Amino acid sequence: MSVTLKDVAQAARVSVSTASRALTGTGLTSERTQQRLTRIARELGYRPNPIARGLKTGQSRLVALLVHNLTNASFQVMAEVVQARLKALGYQMLLCIGGDDPEQESDTLTTLVDHRIDGLIVVPTGKNGTQLKALAKDVPIVCLVRRDDATDLETVLADDPQGAYLGTRHLIELGHRRIGLIVGRQDTTSGRERLSGYVRALREAGIPVDDTLILAGHFVPETGATCCRKLLDLPRPPSAIFVANHEATLGALRVIAERNIAIPDDLSLLCYEDMPWFEWHRPAISIVDNGAHDLANLAVDRLLHRMDAKGNGNDGVREYRVGARLVQRDSCRRIEAAPPARSGKPRSSPSRSSASKLSASKLSASKSAKV
Amino acid sequence: MSVTLKDVAQAARVSVSTASRALTGTGLTSERTQQRLTRIARELGYRPNPIARGLKTGQSRLVALLVHNLTNASFQVMAEVVQARLKALGYQMLLCIGGDDPEQESDTLTTLVDHRIDGLIVVPTGKNGTQLKALAKDVPIVCLVRRDDATDLETVLADDPQGAYLGTRHLIELGHRRIGLIVGRQDTTSGRERLSGYVRALREAGIPVDDTLILAGHFVPETGATCCRKLLDLPRPPSAIFVANHEATLGALRVIAERNIAIPDDLSLLCYEDMPWFEWHRPAISIVDNGAHDLANLAVDRLLHRMDAKGNGNDGVREYRVGARLVQRDSCRRIEAAPPARSGKPRSSPSRSSASKLSASKLSASKSAKV
DNA sequence: CGATAGACTGCAAACGATTGCAAAAACGCT
DNA sequence: AGCGTTTTTGCAATCGTTTGCAGTCTATCG
Structure with missing residues (x-):
């Protein structure tokens, strides 16, 4: 059906072995025959058969x-x-x-x-x-x-430890002190590592780690939604949520939309891993890019x-x-007067919890506005 | 390195050909040797080499x-x-x-x-x-x-003609009369076909085709956004938009979010082709499923x-x-008192344009609410 | 019991390439 | 011209299978 090495060899009046050597460029052929053979091969439309070659070479x-x-x-x-x-x-x-x-x-x-x-x-x-x-x-x-x-x-x-650290630190630098974490199962490496990065950033900033703010589980969007609800329903809800799990992001976003919570005004949101539509979402979602490329x-x-x-x-x-790399878009906001330089201690939290309450009132307000 | 047919044959004290026939089940072997060989082959962990086989069989x-x-x-x-x-x-x-x-x-x-x-x-x-x-x-x-x-x-x-028809008809049945269409280049089959389905549905419903409502182009999200803006800026904007182009959807959604237009209250939105996050979006986006499966x-x-x-x-x-198949979710809404059964003529349009005006006022309202 | 069909089996040639080895050609040198 | 070297070529084996053909065995029947 297709042109084989034999055909080329015949056309060139040489042996198959010579043809092979000439075409694969395995040294031992004269310049002249090599060129002649490549030409003939091209003319005949010869294409080496990778299967046959593979059989011999094992590749x-x-x-x-x-x-x-x-x-x-x-x-x-x-x-x-x-x-x-x-x-x-x-x-x-x-x-x-x-x-x-x-x-x-x-x-x-x-x-x-x-x-x-x-x-x-x-x-x-x-x-x-x-x-x-x-x-x-x-x-x-x-x-x-x-x-x-x-x-x-x-x-x-x-x-992952660094990515989670980077993200958490970013939120801290924006003035957040209560940062919710939705993270993957702790029996996966990435689950553990992302949690550790989060913890390190908090420690480094002298912020106590609040276990009620950390939710981990085997994630599908549904679970993401559940976790997000739990966080928002906390007596003192976080001012920022770091969704460190790919699948969970969808669920979290939905809950946020359902409750009419404005991002980033009522809540800052940071996600792990990019999705093509994140930058088209409004507000565009800030992410920690795991560097897939x-x-x-x-x-x-x-x-x-x-x-x-x-x-x-x-x-x-x-x-x-x-x-990992932090990609700042529009879903995280600086809250209150955070110390402009690294001086003084972080403020206490009462005003932050009031911000969360604002979100609750806003919710009912917008709901009635719609009717 | 790995076990070959020869090894199996040797172990079974038969020839390679017999082994081959027994294992490939090419008839001409006795039941007994066949079973014996399969057993031995398994014991030895024989796996046929697809490359060698391919060379011979051409597959x-x-x-x-x-x-x-x-x-x-x-x-x-x-x-x-x-x-x-x-x-x-x-x-x-x-x-x-x-x-x-x-x-x-x-x-x-x-x-x-x-x-x-x-x-x-x-x-x-x-x-x-x-x-x-x-x-x-x-x-x-x-x-x-x-x-x-x-x-x-x-x-x-x-x-595609049917899909576009289905989608458009759905919107019409919901009472929409001014339906914007964002569609792909007219030099692609899908671009042409989707437009034709749209037109057919309108014709069938006795609704005149308004060219200003039809925007086509070589699509990337940016263009989708531009088209969406153009539609919304029309003196009499559509009450529903059918984004019949995959790429354009992102842009359209962004514009809608930017302008704080509420879906489906201010505008119904229908998209072509599903994306995994559409059902998690809030409101969940209704689509025409092209039936990729x-x-x-x-x-x-x-x-x-x-x-x-x-x-x-x-x-x-x-x-x-x-x-194609219509998947109804939450982004399309019935507008005004559409004739419950197929009786009487569709109403005229003034109230619809007022709906669009409502969206404009809503926009400023929510904006001020945020401040 | 011997012939003969029929069922199995083995030999060997493919499939299309690569490659060690030996023969042939080309070359340089005296 | 003759000889040794080096380069270039061809022969033939090989990779692991499949498969046509011929040979071997068993069983059946006359």
């Missing part, structure tokens, strides 16, 4: 990216970045969706190595450590965003490195952290 | 899906659906991102056929018709969502059919339309 020019889903905006950018980078290098990306399900992950992993992929970037569920470890002997692997504790795989992580790029870098190094790309470093 | 068990991006929610669900379906059948999905760029599309297409993919589902840019046509000789291809007029490829399309499923069905049929899966049908 497939296929690199897989295994993520949990495509709904998550971070995974989207990562997929796009990885695809773009790999393509430029002549690799095809095999994008797989594991749904954060260990069984699916395991299945996919085996099919992938069957297909003799040349490399793998994976967001591990954390439940297939032994399998991953075994595969790592055959294929260069880089873990992304999540660590699999059962392995010693090279891992590219977001700097950089994460993906670094992961690709590391993977390529290992692929080049043929088995011992092992530089001693096991873990890379990509810095 | 790769790889099916590619080529979409424009992953930001578009429709493409996300399609990717997830296709992946899930294919996986269940033992295929791996090769997800490629073409960025709606003809050159990239062309590149990707050639690499894909090089890799001897078994099938291809593509959202064509429409600029590589000849190439696609040529490839279709080697590989079963199904076009998705967009048609490539230069080819006669089997195509699975959303029923069904589209993807049908595309897979058709592709599989062609793949089975080995070249002549050609059933005569060239084009499939997947019905």
Whole structure:
């Protein structure tokens, strides 16, 4: 059906081996025949068959990216970045969706190595450590965003402690003292790490950590909504909420809208991870950007490195952290006269709680206005 | 490194060919050896090498899906659906991102056929018709969502005329007479088709088509915002806006928020295509669902059919339309006393324009309330 | 009991490339 | 011209499967 190396060789009246060497540029051919063959190959429209080549060389020019889903905006950018980078290098990306399900992950992993992929970037569920470890002997692997504790795989992580710290500090600098935190399950790394960053920022500012302001759980939007309600219903509700969990943001926003709470006037809102519509939302939502772009790029870098190094790309470093970045938009507001410079102690809280009460009255006011 | 067929054969003291036949179930083996071999294969952890098999059979068990991006929610669900379906059948999905760029599309297409993919589902840019046509000789291809007029490829399309009709009719049934339309470029199929559905619904209801209410353009969120402003600034602004373009929705929402227009009280809003956060938005946004799920499923069905049929899966049908569906949420409201049954003529418009004026006064009211 | 059909099995040639090894050609030098 | 070197080429094996063909076995029947 298609033009094979043999055809090219015949047309050029040389042997297949010469043709192969000339076209792959494996040194041992004369300049002249090399050029002649490339020309003939082009004329004939020859395209090497990666399958046949792969059989011999054990390589497939296929690199897989295994993520949990495509709904998550971070995974989207990562997929796009990885695809773009790999393509430029002549690799095809095999994008797989594991749904954060260990069984699916395991299945996919085996099919992938069957297909003799040349490399793998994976967001591990954390439940297939032994399998991953075994595969790592055959294929260069880089873990992304999540660590699999059962392995010693090279891992590219977001700097969640720093991100959460950055976000919390931002709110503190704006004068907030009661900052609600809606955060992921504490049995996930990101859940723990984000909480720790939050705590550190508070400690550093000499603000006592109030446990009633910290809500953690296995998140879906519904839970986000519940948590947000709990925070707002507190006798002394927070003046700012830091939603440090991707899924929870939707629920929180809904509750805020339902109660007609004005952002940032009645409440400051800061979210973790960007979504394309956040900057179109009104008010545009300030975020801590986990650096999905950089994460993906670094992961690709590391993977390529290992692929080049043929088995011992092992530089001693096991873990890379990509810095988070604060993106200020319009959902956080400075409250009352915060000390302009770092002098004097933070004020006490009574006026803040009155601000929250204002929100309650505002709620009924706007409701009646609508009728 | 890994267990090959030869190893299995040796362990079972049979020839490679027998092993092959036993394991692939190609008839000609005795029940007994077949079972024995499957057992041994399992014990040894034998996994057939798809590359070697592919070389011989010309198949790769790889099916590619080529979409424009992953930001578009429709493409996300399609990717997830296709992946899930294919996986269940033992295929791996090769997800490629073409960025709606003809050159990239062309590149990707050639690499894909090089890799001897078994099938291809593509959202064509429409600029590589000849190439696609040529490839279709080697590989079963199904076009998705967009048609490539230069080819006669089997195509699975959303029923945009019907969707737009459905949406518009819904608004009309709610009593709206002045319905703004923000729609895509008229040189795209979907742009034209959505406009036509809108017009048909109006005609059918005996409502004159007012050109000033129809805004079309090459859309990005910014343009969506501009269009939305234009509509609202009209001397007689619409009482409902149908944003029939995915990208434009963000911009429109922002303008609505900026002007403090209450949905659905001051303005009804209906959008085309769903986004995961639409139902969490407050008010939850009513949409016309283009049926991404069904589209993807049908595309897979058709592709599989062609793949089975080995070249002549050609059933005569060239084009499939997947019905759109109206999903009512909270962003559209019945206005004034619309005729409860289909009797009498629609009322005239003065009261409606007063509704729009109300929105203007509301705007200043809420603004002052905030200060 | 021997012939013969039928069911299994094995040999060996593909598939399209890469690659070690040896032969051939080209070159430089005396 | 003859010889040793170096470069360039071709032969043939190989990667792990599948598959046509021929050979082997078993069973059945005359």
